[in-house]
Amino acid sequence: MIDGLIAGRMYGYAEERSGSAGSVYVTCKVKAVTDHGETVICNVIAFNDLVRNTLLTLTDGDSVALSGALTPKVWTDKQGKVRPVLDMLAHAILHRVRSGEE
Incomplete structure (x- = not known):
């Protein structure tokens, strides 16, 4: 796990979901651009109330910066x-x- 900060634009809309134990969370995608002009998609999940509620107010293309635990994949x-x-x-x-x- 890496503690990181990403900045980019919402890619689509955030979705609220419920876990099997009744926990509520939000998922979304953020599109970020690297120094070389390549696009990186970040799959986001949030359980924090403030983060969840704010993500739900954003629309496709809105600017956003998020801090949290990052896991790089391919x-x-x-x-x-x-x-x-x-x-x-x-x-x-x-x-x-x-x-x-x-």
């Missing part, structure tokens, strides 16, 4: 190219307020 796309991906258990969130919400 996946192979349809063309056989190996690509990086991150899994994050988010503990804290910062997002940009859109015009009109200030």
Whole structure:
């Protein structure tokens, strides 16, 4: 596990789910761009109430920064190219307020 910070844009919308023991959590994807212009998808899960509730207010393309436990992984796309991906258990969130919400 790596304690990390990612910044990027929401890729789709956050979804609220329930665990078998009744725990509530939110999952979403964040698209981040590397220094080399490549895109990295971060699969996010959040149990913290503030992080969950804030993620649920965001829409596709909104800017967001998350802090938490990162796990780097790889996946192979349809063309056989190996690509990086991150899994994050988010503990804290910062997002940009859109015009009109200030």
